[in-house]
Each structure stands twice: as structure tokens, then as C-alpha cells.
Amino acid sequence: MDAGNHSVVSEFFLMGFASSWEIQILLFLFFTIFYIASMLGNLLIVLTIISDHHLHSPLYFLLANLSFIDTGVSSIATPKMIYDLFRKHKVISLKGCITQMFFIHTVGGAEMVLLIVMAYDRYTAICKPLHYLTTMSPRMCICLLAVAWTIGLIHSVVQLAFVVNLPFCGANEIDSFYCDFPRFIKLACIDTYSLQFLIMANSGFISMGTFFILIVSYIFILVTVRKHSSGGLAKALSTLSAHITVVVFFFGPCIIVYVWPFSTLPLDKFLAIFDAIITPSMNPVIYTFRNKEMKVAMRRLFVKALSFRKSRVMQSKKFRLILTIIGN
Numbered sequence: 533m534d535a536g537n538h539s540v541v542s543e544f545f546l547m548g549f550a551s552s553w554e555i556q557i558l559l560f561l562f563f564t565i566f567y568i569a570s571m572l573g574n575l576l577i578v579l580t581i582i583s584d585h586h587l588h589s590p591l592y593f594l595l596a597n598l599s600f601i602d603t604g605v606s607s608i609a610t611p612k613m614i615y616d617l618f619r620k621h622k623v624i625s626l627k628g629c630i631t632q633m634f635f636i637h638t639v640g641g642a643e644m645v646l647l648i649v650m651a652y653d654r655y656t657a658i659c660k661p662l663h664y665l666t667t668m669s670p671r672m673c674i675c676l677l678a679v680a681w682t683i684g685l686i687h688s689v690v691q692l693a694f695v696v697n698l699p700f701c702g703a704n705e706i707d708s709f710y711c712d713f714p715r716f717i718k719l720a721c722i723d724t725y726s727l728q729f730l731i732m733a734n735s736g737f738i739s740m741g742t743f744f745i746l747i748v749s750y751i752f753i754l755v756t757v758r759k760h761s762s763g764g765l766a767k768a769l770s771t772l773s774a775h776i777t778v779v780v781f782f783f784g785p786c787i788i789v790y791v792w793p794f795s796t797l798p799l800d801k802f803l804a805i806f807d808a809i810i811t812p813s814m815n816p817v818i819y820t821f822r823n824k825e826m827k828v829a830m831r832r833l834f835v836k837a838l839s840f841r842k843s844r845v846m847q848s849k850k851f852r853l854i855l856t857i858i859g860n
């Protein structure tokens with residue numbers, strides 16, 4: 533039998549939250565505010581780091597890349613989610629669904645590997661400071677970034693390869709805001725038990741594995757710092773606590789969604805909001821409001837922008853003056 537012939541369903545309905553108008557408006561405000569804050573915050577970080585040569589170090593380049601990825605993460609599902617809130621039939625095409633899953637997993641996978649790279653960066657800076665600049669050379673940074681994106685892409689394509697040809701022949705309601713493998717697979721009209729296991733193994737493994745690598749590396753860094761100096765511990769703790777916060781907020785929901793995906797807890801839907809909207813907007817808050825160097829750099833950028841405007845205004849005045857002279 534050719535599985536492709538079965539596909540009579542070409543659209544899915546996202547259930548979202550079926551609830552009162554008041555709650556829809558509340559959700560609308562919540563999603564919109566978080567989305568705008570996330571985009572502005574992350575773009576500001578990228579802009580500040582790229583434009584300020586004081587921040588041209590591996591750590592900041594990695595942070596800029598994390599922010600860049602976060603703008604991607606929050607843009608995959610959120611705009612449609614906001615748009616859908618007030619639509620009666622929240623339709624998404626099969627292609628749209630597959631596109632969402634592709635980007636969620638590519639970008640999400642890249643972000644996970646990037647977090648490991650950042651932990652490695654901190655480990656080298658704190659535990660092997662003399663080798664830091666040679667280990668984390670610009671070339672190495674670019675290499676590690678390429679690895680992160682490649683792993684993200686492979687992680688995504690491997691899973692998609694198994695689901696693109698699934699036959700759908702009836703059920704078409706996805707009880708969520710956006711498409712993701714656990715709920716999508718359940719709608720297929722064949723037995724998907726082994727497929728569910730495959731997704732769980734892949735997505736579950738990458739989120740659990742990354743989580744443990746990160747936690748172990750943080751513990752390792754803290755133990756190393758404690759052995760060498762008691763004063764350094766406080767400083768290391770304050771740097772790492774930011775990273776650990778991101779990690780817990782990012783991986784907690786992921787692990788619950790993918791490792792117990794097919795019990796389909798109603799909780800999943802709410803946790804999905806975390807990874808789609810809340811976590812990507814938390815990174816700017818954690819990194820910029822706590823980091824003195826970033827704050828100084830932002831002030832410099834702001835001053836530069838102001839003086840640029842001033843000089844533009846003066847130039848245009850001069851230009852107008854010349855025009856009037858010529859005109860006369």
C-alpha cells in the first residue's frame with residue numbers, strides 16, 4: 533500500500549485555549565508583550581555586541597548568537613499564535629505544520645548545542661584561564677557554531693524524515709497552539725507506536741542529555757573554583773547562576789514534553805508556552821540587567837546613536853543652507 537494515497541487530511545485545526553473572551557484578550561496581551569519584549573531585547577543585545585569592540589570576545593559572541601537564535605525561537609510559532617487567538621477556526625496546513633516542526637527542532641537543537649558550547653567556554657575561562665584565548669579562538673568559535681547548527685539540522689531532519697509521509701485520514705485536531713511531533717503523530721491513521729518511541733528517544737535524548745551535560749559541567753566548574761580560591765566562588769556562582777536559570781527554564785518544559793510525550797498531559801500545552809515565548813525573552817533580562825559590561829556597552833551605544841542623530845541633523849541644516857544659497 534502506498535501511504536501517500538491515504539492522505540485525505542491536508543489541514544489541521546489548532547485548538548489553542550478554548551475559553552472566554554476575557555481570557556483570550558488576556559492571552560493576547562501576554563503573548564504580544566512577551567513577543568515584542570523578546571524581539572527588542574534580543575536584537576538590542578546582538579546590536580550592542582556587534583557594534584562594540586570592547587565586547588568582541590568569545591563569550592559575548594556566543595551570547596549574541598544565543599540572542600539571535602532566541603529571536604528565531606520566538607518567531608516560529610508566536611506570531612501565528614497571536615493571530616490565531618481571535619480566529620474561530622485556527623487552521624494550519626499540513627505543509628505549515630511540517631515547516632513549524634522543522635524550524636522548531638532545527639533552531640531548538642542548535643540552541644541546545646550552543647548552550648553546551650557556552651558552558652565549555654566558561655569552563656575554559658574559569659578552569660584553564662591561561663589557555664582560554666588559544667582554545668576559544670575566533671576560528672574555534674565559528675567551528676563550534678557550525679557544529680551547533682549542523683546538529684540542530686540533523687536532529688530535525690532525522691525526525692521529519694519519518695513523519696512527512698504519514699497518512700492522515702480523519703482526525704485533524706491538534707490540542708495545542710502549534711504543531712509538534714508528539715501530538716502530530718497521534719493523528720496519523722496507522723499504528724505509530726514505534727514512531728512515538730523514536731521521537732521520544734531523539735528529542736528526549738537530546739534534551740535530557742544536554743541538560744545533564746550542562747548541570748555536570750556547572751558542578752565541575754564550581755568544584756574547581758572552590759578548590760583554587762574561596763573568593764572566586766561567589767563570582768563564579770553569580771556568572772553561572774544566570775546560565776543555570778536559562779537552562780532550567782529551557783529544559784524543564786522540553787524534558788516533560790518529550791520524555792513523557794504520549795501520556796499527553798494537559799500540562800503540555802502550558803509548558804509549550806514556556807519554550808515558545810517565555811524562555812527566549814528571559815535571556816536578555818538575565819544577561820543584560822545583571823551584566824555590568826553589557827550595561828556600559830549599551831550606554832555607549834545609546835550615546836553614539838544620539839550623537840549620530842545630532843550630526844545628521846547638523847548636516848541636513850548645512851545642506852539646506854547650501855540649497856538656499858544656490859537657490860538664491
Ligand SMILES: *[C@@H]1O[C@H](CO)[C@@H](O)[C@H](O)[C@H]1NC(C)=O
Pocket residue numbers: 578582590593594596597600670673674677
Ligand atoms: C556569532 O558568533 C560568530 C563567531 O564568534 C560571530 O562572528 C558572529 O558575529 C556572531 N553572530 C551574531 C548574530 O552575533
